[in-house]
Amino acid sequence: MRLSVYVETGRKRVYAGLLAWPGWDRGGRDEAAALRALVEAGPRYRRALGRVAADLTPPDDIAMLEVVEHPRGNGTTDFGVPAVGPSTDEAAVDQADLGRLVAILRAAWAALDAAGEAATGHRLRKGPRGGGRELEGIVEHVVGAEVSYLFSLGGTRREAPQPGDRAALADERAAAVEALSARARGEPVDMGRRRARIWTPRYFVRRAAWHVLDHAWEIEDRTLP
Numbered sequence: 001m002r003l004s005v006y007v008e009t010g011r012k013r014v015y016a017g018l019l020a021w022p023g024w025d026r027g028g029r030d031e032a033a034a035l036r037a038l039v040e041a042g043p044r045y046r047r048a049l050g051r052v053a054a055d056l057t058p059p060d061d062i063a064m065l066e067v068v069e070h071p072r073g074n075g076t077t078d079f080g081v082p083a084v085g086p087s088t089d090e091a092a093v094d095q096a097d098l099g100r101l102v103a104i105l106r107a108a109w110a111a112l113d114a115a116g117e118a119a120t121g122h123r124l125r126k127g128p129r130g131g132g133r134e135l136e137g138i139v140e141h142v143v144g145a146e147v148s149y150l151f152s153l154g155g156t157r158r159e160a161p162q163p164g165d166r167a168a169l170a171d172e173r174a175a176a177v178e179a180l181s182a183r184a185r186g187e188p189v190d191m192g193r194r195r196a197r198i199w200t201p202r203y204f205v206r207r208a209a210w211h212v213l214d215h216a217w218e219i220e221d222r223t224l225p
Helices: 031-053 075-079 095-119 135-153 166-184 201-222
Strands: 003-009 014-018 025-028 065-069
Touching (some): 003 031, 025 031, 031 095, 031 201, 095 135, 095 166, 095 201, 135 166, 135 201, 166 201
Parallel strands (some): 003 065
């Protein structure tokens, strides 16, 4: 059975993602490259999610994908971040959907934690020009982004946990799950001075899980023996 995907097209960058599997999004310079990257990432995505993806059979060929939607990308897309989800991300979230979304998000967090633990005490390979964040910098970047994502979801603005503060990190993640649950229940959001549109629960998990997994895989790929 073919898997439904969407393709977000910017002027310089294209992202492809699975409608039913938030966080499984890969980019390329054009649609064909993004779809190839999506297929290549399938087994890795399934491993990262573990039991959550027990019923997922990753495709081994682009022919097994069906592009059903082409949202138009924006400057964030061209910067290197999938920023415009499919229309299905606007759908209501029932209790079963919520449980699945939370499970995917938690699996992504666990993958990042495992990658960080495995890399502790090792050097990270530099990029072709000698650049790239060190391990602590990568984790700090992801956590900082998640705090911003939480606010975009409708949660309360909060300070990012300090590096190594496991209790604060657990509290931040619990706040994300609570905000996700509140949005799924349709609870009103105090807009205050907010200017941007509030993210939907499905888009929040799509964006957050992609970002977490992207950097978990970066850590794995750059860790030296």
